[in-house]
Amino acid sequence: MCPGCDTALSMTAATPSQQGFSPLTKLVEEAKRTVDNAPPPHPDEPDDDDGPLYAARRKIYPQHVTGTYRRIKWAVLLVTLGIYYLLPFVRWDRGPNAPDQAVLIDFPARRFYFFFIEIWPQEVYYLTGLLILAAMALFLMNAVAGRVWCGYLCPQTVWTDLFLAIERLTEGDRREHLLRDRQPWSLDRLARAGLKHFLWLMVAWWTGGAWVLYFADAPTLVKELATLQAPLAAYVFIAMLTFTTYALAGWMREQVCVYMCPWPRIQAALTDEYALNVTYRYDRGEPRASLKKAAALHEHGQPAGDCIDCLQCVYVCPTGVDIRGGPNLGCIQCGLCIDACDAVMAKIGRPARLIAYDTDVNIKRRLQGQQPFYRIVRSRTVLYAVVIALVGVVMMYALTTRRHEAVNVLHDRNPVFVRLSDGAVRNAYTVRILNKALETQSFILKISGLAEAEVTVIGGEARRGGDPVIEVGPDQSREVRVLVTTHQELGADASLPLTFTIVPDGGGASVSAADHFLGP
Amino acid sequence: MSEHAEHAHKPLPQIATTGHEWDGIHELNTPLPRWWLWLFYATIIWAVGYWIVYPSWPLLTSYSKGVFGWHARSAVVSDLAALRAQRGPMVAQLEATPLGDIEATPQLLDFARALGRAAFADNCAPCHGAGGGGARGYPNLTDDDWLWGGTLADIEQTIRHGARSTDDKGHQGSMPAFGRDGMLKRDDIVAAAEYVRSLSGLSTTPGADLGRGAKIFADNCAVCHGPEGKGNRALGAPNLTDKIWLYGPDTKTIIDGIWNGHGGVMPAWGAKLDDVTIKALTVYVHTFGGGEK
Numbered sequence: 185m186c187p188g189c190d191t192a193l194s195m196t197a198a199t200p201s202q203q204g205f206s207p208l209t210k211l212v213e214e215a216k217r218t219v220d221n222a223p224p225p226h227p228d229e230p231d232d233d234d235g236p237l238y239a240a241r242r243k244i245y246p247q248h249v250t251g252t253y254r255r256i257k258w259a260v261l262l263v264t265l266g267i268y269y270l271l272p273f274v275r276w277d278r279g280p281n282a283p284d285q286a287v288l289i290d291f292p293a294r295r296f297y298f299f300f301i302e303i304w305p306q307e308v309y310y311l312t313g314l315l316i317l318a319a320m321a322l323f324l325m326n327a328v329a330g331r332v333w334c335g336y337l338c339p340q341t342v343w344t345d346l347f348l349a350i351e352r353l354t355e356g357d358r359r360e361h362l363l364r365d366r367q368p369w370s371l372d373r374l375a376r377a378g379l380k381h382f383l384w385l386m387v388a389w390w391t392g393g394a395w396v397l398y399f400a401d402a403p404t405l406v407k408e409l410a411t412l413q414a415p416l417a418a419y420v421f422i423a424m425l426t427f428t429t430y431a432l433a434g435w436m437r438e439q440v441c442v443y444m445c446p447w448p449r450i451q452a453a454l455t456d457e458y459a460l461n462v463t464y465r466y467d468r469g470e471p472r473a474s475l476k477k478a479a480a481l482h483e484h485g486q487p488a489g490d491c492i493d494c495l496q497c498v499y500v501c502p503t504g505v506d507i508r509g510g511p512n513l514g515c516i517q518c519g520l521c522i523d524a525c526d527a528v529m530a531k532i533g534r535p536a537r538l539i540a541y542d543t544d545v546n547i548k549r550r551l552q553g554q555q556p557f558y559r560i561v562r563s564r565t566v567l568y569a570v571v572i573a574l575v576g577v578v579m580m581y582a583l584t585t586r587r588h589e590a591v592n593v594l595h596d597r598n599p600v601f602v603r604l605s606d607g608a609v610r611n612a613y614t615v616r617i618l619n620k621a622l623e624t625q626s627f628i629l630k631i632s633g634l635a636e637a638e639v640t641v642i643g644g645e646a647r648r649g650g651d652p653v654i655e656v657g658p659d660q661s662r663e664v665r666v667l668v669t670t671h672q673e674l675g676a677d678a679s680l681p682l683t684f685t686i687v688p689d690g691g692g693a694s695v696s697a698a699d700h701f702l703g704p
Numbered sequence: 705m706s707e708h709a710e711h712a713h714k715p716l717p718q719i720a721t722t723g724h725e726w727d728g729i730h731e732l733n734t735p736l737p738r739w740w741l742w743l744f745y746a747t748i749i750w751a752v753g754y755w756i757v758y759p760s761w762p763l764l765t766s767y768s769k770g771v772f773g774w775h776a777r778s779a780v781v782s783d784l785a786a787l788r789a790q791r792g793p794m795v796a797q798l799e800a801t802p803l804g805d806i807e808a809t810p811q812l813l814d815f816a817r818a819l820g821r822a823a824f825a826d827n828c829a830p831c832h833g834a835g836g837g838g839a840r841g842y843p844n845l846t847d848d849d850w851l852w853g854g855t856l857a858d859i860e861q862t863i864r865h866g867a868r869s870t871d872d873k874g875h876q877g878s879m880p881a882f883g884r885d886g887m888l889k890r891d892d893i894v895a896a897a898e899y900v901r902s903l904s905g906l907s908t909t910p911g912a913d914l915g916r917g918a919k920i921f922a923d924n925c926a927v928c929h930g931p932e933g934k935g936n937r938a939l940g941a942p943n944l945t946d947k948i949w950l951y952g953p954d955t956k957t958i959i960d961g962i963w964n965g966h967g968g969v970m971p972a973w974g975a976k977l978d979d980v981t982i983k984a985l986t987v988y989v990h991t992f993g994g995g996e997k
Contacts, residue, residue: 236735237735237736238735238736238737238738238740238741239734239735239736239737239738240738241737241738241739439737439739443737443740596835597834597835598833598834598835598837599833599835599836599837599838599844599846602837602844602846602847602993602994603847603947603948604847604848604849604947604948604994605847605848605849605943605946605947605948606946606947607947610846610847610993612846612992612993640993642807642813642991642993643807643808643810643813643991662810663814665817665991665993667993
């Protein structure tokens with residue numbers, strides 16, 4: 185792991201007051217900690233000074249929980265998975281010469297369709313805008329409320345959540361599952377495990393199946409898949425995604441977040457003290473005491489915190505984190521510990537939100553008897569929001585004013601000019617005309633910048649008023665070789681700006697591209 | 705956050721530190737997850753599988769072939785076969801279409817030019833340049849001046865049989881070495897060179913005897929280059945009245961040419977390239993811009 189994350193974690197591991205002690209006290213502290221925290225001796229791990237190099241995975245049995253954040257998570261799961269599984273079947277009528285699937289990535293034809301938007305490979309810069317939007321949205325979420333992405337929206341979280349629900353359904357909730365896992369294998373246990381893996385594989389298979397539907401006409405592909413007529417690539421990709429979903433959501437789970445994902449590392453560097461995070465309010469919770477012990481402490485006039493150390497927050501955590509240890513790399517901030525703690529607080533008649541979206545700043549302020557304050561609007565969040573709005577507006581503008589015609593010109597590089605037998609000079613160009621309209625269009629090619637220019641299109645005889653006319657099929661582009669010849673006297677090392685303009689023959693605005701006419 | 709720790713907080717028990725500390729920040733000693741180790745071993749097993757499946761180990765006289773006999777060469781061959789199969793219908797159409805009709809069919813023209821571009825880069829570009837711009841002594845194929853003719857049929861003939869090549873059907877005829885072989889005296893050659901420059905309106909050395917040059921030209925050069933110097937395509941004799949010079953228009957170069965002669969060779973590609981490639985090359989060269997009807 186990177187040093188940054190190690191230090192982030194180490195803050196949580198810091199023992200009470202390491203600073204300002206004499207070396208002797210420190211040694212004693214160190215020794216005590218070593219004894220207390222020493223991992224159990226393991227036969228295949230040499231117990232040297234550096235500790236074990238590899239750690240066995242601790243299996244996590246997240247407990248079922250109900251509450252606000254659980255409801256939010258269910259809603260997000262339903263919406264996101266619903267979109268993912270059903271979107272390929274949504275139809276969108278674009279007229280003739282175009283597919284009627286709302287969202288389609290058409291690799292053979294090199295087109296991307298998204299409802300009213302059609303993107304050509306030449307317009308891949310829209311993707312840049314989309315990526316900036318995605319990054320800024322992620323940063324904004326992080327600046328406002330920490331790892332919202334990790335806790336609620338990340339596919340790893342959503343699918344793991346679904347897989348955990350299936351696990352609880354088949355193998356029982358935490359206690360039942362734990363108990364069963366400690367018993368020897370029985371037919372019942374085998375049947376439950378078998379059913380779980382079957383259901384997992386079905387969900388994984390459906391996930392892979394939905395993926396390929398984005399790359400072809402969905403109803404047709406479903407029919408082809410069912411009758412084993414689909415292309416091999418479809419089956420291969422379904423198999424791959426079935427495997428990754430099953431492995432990542434079923435087996436890897438929190439290991440992905442803790443060891444594989446780069447975002448927690450970046451997130452830790454991007455956050456600040458005002459970002460709301462799922463926080464254990466130790467100002468209220470400490471010192472921890474059971475109900476009985478708290479009553480006893482109160483009798484003796486000693487303080488007791490609200491935390492009764494029931495560990496419910498740990499039991500419901502999908503990544504096995506103890507939130508009371510403070511900000512933690514392993515915490516995806518899904519808020520389920522809030523729900524768990526709230527339920528306990530309600531039962532014992534103490535105020536809710538001992539664990540809540542809060543900041544360390546507020547905890548310290550409360551400890552000092554000050555009012556907490558919240559700063560959602562601050563330079564960082566405003567900046568992110570402004571960038572999002574700006575990029576969004578630019579993209580909207582670009583998309584709504586997108587032209588259906590475009591022209592690209594490439595000057596011949598070798599030779600850059602040709603001297604003809606009568607002394608005239610000729611330049612050759614490769615002109616590509618893009619017709620993004622869904623019907624065939626003819627374009628009149630006009631060239632300006634050269635007084636006496638003779639324009640010839642190779643393989644094109646058609647002319648309108650002396651200018652060549654080039655026909656381009658629907659939703660297609662066409663490349664033609666264009667020769668420009670002039671008898672005009674050119675100066676030495678001449679390089680004259682030349683403008684290529686295409687005018688739709690059926691009427692409509694023209695489009696231009698600039699290049700040069702070079703002479704000896 | 706360090707103050708955080710001041711509140712009777714148990715450290716997370718599963719986390720060990722290296723004992724290193726900087727300003728209260730401890731360096732953790734987090735062990736790798738064990739599954740990572742398994743993945744490492746899995747890659748080793750994968751590598752062993754690779755050795756078995758693919759050719760890998762050098763042996764004394766050969767190498768281990770792998771269970772499927774995979775070979776980079778045969779992979780290329782099958783890829784090429786797949787490519788040919790993919791091109792098949794268009795190639796068949798190109799074969800069936802007469803040379804003169806290809807340029808009128810946009811799809812066929814694009815295909816022929818694409819095929820021609822690749823063949824030109826492989827075979828022709830070393831002499832004629834990547835874009836057909838030519839070089840000194842190697843004709844520019846993009847202009848409208850042709851030594852042996854610029855119609856589709858002429859170009860095909862030249863590509864297939866060459867010029868001054870080993871092919872019997874190739875173009876013959878070359879510029880004799882008038883000076884070196886003692887046919888003309890130095891003064892006569894200089895006079896003829898001055899006259900040749902005057903044919904295309906280039907400046908001549910003051911006091912040059914153009915009349916003498918014209919006489920020498922009529923006696924020696926007009927046989928091939930024509931009485932007016934307009935050249936003769938049957939013999940590959942260049943037109944001397946235009947602005948295009950294969951070797952250069954300066955007096956010294958012209959004198960040198962008359963003294964030593966010229967005879968650049970265009971190989972006969974018919975022996976090396978197949979008919980479709982020659983057809984595509986013909987169209988490609990014809991559409992450079994100088995092609996004649």
